[in-house]
Amino acid sequence: MAKLKLKAHHIDRDWCKGCGICVRFCPKHVLQLDDREKAYAAHPEKCIGCRLCEMRCPDLSITVETEEEGEKS
Amino acid sequence: MASVKEYIRERFFPHIWCPGCGHGTVLKSLITAVDQLGLSKNDIVMVSGIGCSSRIAGYVDFHTLHTLHGRALAFATGVKLSKPQLRVMVPMGDGDALAIGGNHFIHAARRNIAMTAIVMNNRIYGMTGGQFSPLSGYGKAATTAPYGNIDHDFDVVQLAKAAGASFVARTTTYHAPQMVEILKQAFTHKGFAVVEILTQCPTYFGRKNKMGEAPDMLEWFKENTTPIGSQAKQKNPSLIERGVFVAEEKAEYCTEYEKVVERAMKGRE
Amino acid sequence: MNPKIHFLQGNEACVEAALYAGVQFYAGYPITPSTEIAEHMAYRLPQKGGKFIQMEDEIASICAIIGASLTGHKVMTATSGPGFSLMQEGLGYAIMAEIPCVIVNVQRGGPSTGLPTGPSQGDIYQARWGTHGDHAIIALTASNHQDIFEITVQAFNMAETYRTPVILLFDEVIGHMRERLIMPEEGEIPVVDRLRTSVKAGVDYHPYLPREDGRLPMSDFGGEHRYNVTGLFHDMWGFPSDNPAVVHGLLRHLVDKIRNNVQAITRYKEYHLEDAQTILISYGCSARSALHVVQNRRARGERLGLLELQSLWPFPYSLVEEKCAEARHIVVVEMNMGQVVRAVKRAVYNPERVVLANRIDGSFITPTDIKNILRLIQGKGV
Missing domain, CATH: 3.40.50.970 (Thiamin diphosphate (ThDP)-binding fold, Pyr/PP domains)
Incomplete structure (x- = not known):
């Protein structure tokens, strides 16, 4: 299987309630809460596209868009 | 997967659940399981009871029946038996499913009627503000146990097994990928399926019992659960096992009733 | 057969x-x-x-x-x-x-x-x-x-x-x-x-x-x-x-x-209401005894009638009022302490005309029970 590469994190700021679950459990510490307590991708370059943030987000506010390594966007 | 928005009633978002409440993770996993199985929205009926958990039915774009406290499985039994081709999902809270609805739970399991009972176990009554539930556990704190809870809890998995459920599993909101896989198995199981999901209520159970914020409670699920039959469990029997405990073939109620109809009609000739 | x-x-x-x-x-x-x-x-x-x-x-x-x-x-x-x-x-x-x-x-x-x-x-x-x-x-x-x-x-x-x-x-x-x-x-x-x-x-x-x-x-x-x-x-x-x-x-x-x-x-049945001076109102099993009394008394020329209610809720207030307008006595026959009789009293003018003929001992109300009440109303004693 080809390796997945991040294309974008889509975070719905209206839906995010800032619980911090995505921040705590991101294996690469990609996500952080901003000064309004909304999640954002502080280090998108470290993302491995595992989608754990998307799966655990209780607010359904995260979508991780990925593409296969080498694909052109 | 198709966008999560294909399956929800977007106009009601953001949802009413508190920040960090695990119920949203259950909703997300449920949608993911439905999408991965390629189920048709028109074939799904979600029946819920009363409480924080029951609000899940309002958010999904299926046929949805938001019923009475504890009675979801009884309503669902009428839906399923009258139209067996429908897929019936019954998300319930722990108080909903096992206190006021305990009897319905036992008898739905005993009949082995094909539907999925999802027990969203956060060990507290959240909607009414943090009273102890039958699954809070001895010694826990709640607004109706200001001097400590003296009620003992019970094991949902053991209860479901004893009552005759033909599929019984447990997972947590921390283990979302496992939750999706278990829900997929449950949704396609031909019989009564029970999925207990340990979920966090940071607002009441967490705060009352000094378990920290939502991420800390997820950490607790990670540290205190283990796959069924693991070595860790042998070393530390207090660990809670996760996984599929029962998955067996057993005469299913609606299928059996079709045979009753056949016999009754033969008698008429 | x-x-x-x-x-x-x-x-x-x-x-x-x-x-x-x-x-x-x-x-x-x-x-x-x-x-x-x-x-x-x-x-x-x-x-x-x-x-x-x-x-x-x-x-x-x-x-x-x-x-x-x-x-x-x-x-x-x-x-x-x-x-x-x-x-x-x-x-x-x-x-x-x-x-x-x-x-x-x-x-x-x-x-x-x-x-x-x-x-x-x-x-x-x-x-x-x-x-x-x-x-x-x-x-x-x-x-x-x-x-x-x-x-x-x-x-x-x-x-x-x-x-x-x-x-x-x-x-x-x-x-x-x-x-x-x-x-x-x-x-x-x-x-x-x-x-x-x-x-x-x-x-x-x-x-x-x-x-x-x-x-x-x-x-x-x-x-x-x-x-x-x-x-x-x-x-x-x-x-x-x-x-x-x-x-x-x-x-x-x-x-x-x-x-x-x-x-x-509204569902009801009526028996001899047209000129009835005494109207029995009843329903369910009680209406069987009430009907027996009405037929029996009619045969003897007494102006007795029966309004049998088949719909109790919504209560047919207008119907009861209209049917009872001319009656001297209205006797509600039922097997309780007086339930439909309350609605009947609300329905009619001069509710003092309304009396209850009941039985509450777990035995079926008989024509005799009703006749005893009728005797009382008519001043004949029991």
Whole structure:
């Protein structure tokens, strides 16, 4: 299987309630809460596209868009 | 997967659940399981009871029946038996499913009627503000146990097994990928399926019992659960096992009733 | 033997009538004196391709029939006294969510476990107000097996017409008594089928938006329209709402759809009312004794008449007022401490004309019991 590469994190700021679950459990510490307590991708370059943030987000506010390594966007 | 928005009633978002409440993770996993199985929205009926958990039915774009406290499985039994081709999902809270609805739970399991009972176990009554539930556990704190809870809890998995459920599993909101896989198995199981999901209520159970914020409670699920039959469990029997405990073939109620109809009609000739 | 003539229990007549009306789903729990309804349903329903299920209690029974009604089926449950108390929660849900269903209460003596095998008519007000909150309800009754048949079919028809639960208030006497029933031919009694929406798939369907005639076409669960059903106050899509205008509108609708149709719902029979100086008002098993007295006295030239009510809720106030306008005495014959008599007193001018002839000891009220009251009224002593 080809390796997945991040294309974008889509975070719905209206839906995010800032619980911090995505921040705590991101294996690469990609996500952080901003000064309004909304999640954002502080280090998108470290993302491995595992989608754990998307799966655990209780607010359904995260979508991780990925593409296969080498694909052109 | 198709966008999560294909399956929800977007106009009601953001949802009413508190920040960090695990119920949203259950909703997300449920949608993911439905999408991965390629189920048709028109074939799904979600029946819920009363409480924080029951609000899940309002958010999904299926046929949805938001019923009475504890009675979801009884309503669902009428839906399923009258139209067996429908897929019936019954998300319930722990108080909903096992206190006021305990009897319905036992008898739905005993009949082995094909539907999925999802027990969203956060060990507290959240909607009414943090009273102890039958699954809070001895010694826990709640607004109706200001001097400590003296009620003992019970094991949902053991209860479901004893009552005759033909599929019984447990997972947590921390283990979302496992939750999706278990829900997929449950949704396609031909019989009564029970999925207990340990979920966090940071607002009441967490705060009352000094378990920290939502991420800390997820950490607790990670540290205190283990796959069924693991070595860790042998070393530390207090660990809670996760996984599929029962998955067996057993005469299913609606299928059996079709045979009753056949016999009754033969008698008429 | 004529195959159309049957000799059976009232409970069995009720089942045959439900099948005639098209019942497809029954859920129940055994309780005296209604159990024969469950037994006969378990036997008869699968013969017609329908479904019978014995639930774990009466709460579950009424919930199950509501679920089955939503998938597009005609549904029924039956119970007695304590079971009817347990069903009040589900009854309120069916009222709020506007679910067509029929609930039979074969009354026995109460309160509590009371007299399981003794007759009573003590649940008249429980049928009206047993579930909490403002609401309207339809409750029907009958005094013989031919009428049980007819009124049971009407109960299903009204449930579909008004999208509401309908209660059949029978009693131990007529439930267990055996007598003749002439089975009506197909088509002899009109049967109302479920009104389904003509809104096409993909077009916004409003399950809770009444048409101009007040009716709400339904869409079966599993069909093209996915909507929400709840016991909370809800908008026209079925989603919870606490908007005061929505709450007010829905409550008015729930009450008015019954209240505005009292005339269409009212069922009664009358015997010799035209010149009656004394009118007996009765229903259910009590009406049998009342009718006996009326026929007996008429034969002797006494101006006695009987108004037999077959619909108790909504109470037919105008009918009672009109029929009793000229009467000198109005005697309500019933087997309770005075339930329908209260409504009759509210209905008529000069309510001091109204007296109660009752019996509350678990024995069937006899013509002699009624005659004793008549002697008192007429100043003859007992």
